[in-house]
Amino acid sequence: MTITARQRLLLVHAHPDDESIGTGATMAYYAARGTHVTLVTCTLGEEGEIHLPELAGLAAAEADQLGGYRITELAAACREMGVSDHRFLGGAGRYRDSGMMGLPTNDHPRAFWRADLDEAAGRLVEIMREVRPQVMITYDPQGFYGHPDHIQAHRVAMRAAELAGPEGCAPAKIYWTALPRSVLAAGMDAFADASDNPFAGVEAPEDLPFGTPDDQIAARIDATDAGAAKEAAMRAHATQIPDSSWLYVVASNFGAEFMGVEYYTLAAGRRGPGAGRYGWESDLFAGLPSQDVPAPAAAGAR
Ligand SMILES: CC(=O)N[C@H]1[C@@H](O[C@@H]2[C@H](O)[C@H](O)[C@@H](O)[C@H](O)[C@H]2O)O[C@H](CO)[C@@H](O)[C@@H]1O
Numbered sequence: 001m002t003i004t005a006r007q008r009l010l011l012v013h014a015h016p017d018d019e020s021i022g023t024g025a026t027m028a029y030y031a032a033r034g035t036h037v038t039l040v041t042c043t044l045g046e047e048g049e050i051h052l053p054e055l056a057g058l059a060a061a062e063a064d065q066l067g068g069y070r071i072t073e074l075a076a077a078c079r080e081m082g083v084s085d086h087r088f089l090g091g092a093g094r095y096r097d098s099g100m101m102g103l104p105t106n107d108h109p110r111a112f113w114r115a116d117l118d119e120a121a122g123r124l125v126e127i128m129r130e131v132r133p134q135v136m137i138t139y140d141p142q143g144f145y146g147h148p149d150h151i152q153a154h155r156v157a158m159r160a161a162e163l164a165g166p167e168g169c170a171p172a173k174i175y176w177t178a179l180p181r182s183v184l185a186a187g188m189d190a191f192a193d194a195s196d197n198p199f200a201g202v203e204a205p206e207d208l209p210f211g212t213p214d215d216q217i218a219a220r221i222d223a224t225d226a227g228a229a230k231e232a233a234m235r236a237h238a239t240q241i242p243d244s245s246w247l248y249v250v251a252s253n254f255g256a257e258f259m260g261v262e263y264y265t266l267a268a269g270r271r272g273p274g275a276g277r278y279g280w281e282s283d284l285f286a287g288l289p290s291q292d293v294p295a296p297a298a299a300g301a302r
C-alpha cells in the first residue's frame, strides 16, 4: 500500500472494541481531516462476553466463533470512524485473546499474553516500515486497566518502536491512552446521587484501576465533532457493549465531553506547544515538522 497522506497515525490495540472505547473520537477526528489512520488489533477477542443472547452459541466454550464475529463488528466500527486501514497483528487469528488476568486461557498456545515479544514486535515493525507513522498510540505499561492483552500490546508496541528506530521508521511521538483524575472526579460527583451510578462503591478516583494525575497528561484531543462517530463505532461492538452499558449512561449525562474528548500521556518524543494550566497539546502532531511523505523504502531495503 502506497501511503501519500502527510500525517500518518498508528494505533495498537488489544481487542476489537478497544479502538472505539478508548480512541474512537481521535481516530474519527484525524481520519476526517485527511490523516492516514492505521489500526492494528492484536487479537480477535475470542474470549469476550456475549451480550446478545441470540449469539450465545458463538462463545469460546461453545462453537468458539466469537473471534470471527468480532471481525465483522470491528469492520463496522471502522466504517463509522472513517478508518479504512485496519490490520490484525500477524494476520487474523495469529494471536488469541488471553482472557482476564489469571485465567487458564492465559496459557492457550496462541494466547497473545504468551507471544514471543520480538516475534510479535517484528510483525509490527513490518507495518511501521510500510506506513512510516509519525505518531503511535498504545497503552501505558499497566495496559490502562491491567488486562494481559493490553499489557502485552504495550510491550509489543514499545519494542517495535525500539527495533524500528535504527531503520528510521519508528514514530517520532508515542502516546499512551489516559483519563485525567479530574475527569474521573467530575464523573463521580455527577453520578453521586444517581440510581445507576457507575462509580458506586468507589470512594475516590485513586481507588480506580485507571486514572492519571492531570499534571502527567500531555494531550487533550477535543474531537467533539466526532463524538457521534465514536458512539456509533461503540454500538457496532454490540456483543461487548450492551445498550445498558455504563459507558452509555455516562455519555448520556456528559455527552460530548465524555464521548468526544480523549486524553493521552506522552511516552516518547518531544512535546509540542500546548495550553492551559498543564500545557496540554490539542494536536497529537503538534511540534512535528510538516514533512513530505518519505519515499517508501526500496524493496528489500532494511
Ligand atoms: C474493553 C476490553 O478490554 N474488553 C475485553 C475484556 O472484556 C471484559 C471481560 O469480558 C470480563 O469478563 C467482563 O467482566 C468485563 O466487563 C469486560 O470488559 O476481556 C475480554 C476477554 O479477554 C475481551 O474479549 C474484551 O475485548
Ligand SMILES: [Zn+2]
Pocket: 014, 015, 018, 147, 150
Ligand atoms: Zn481490550
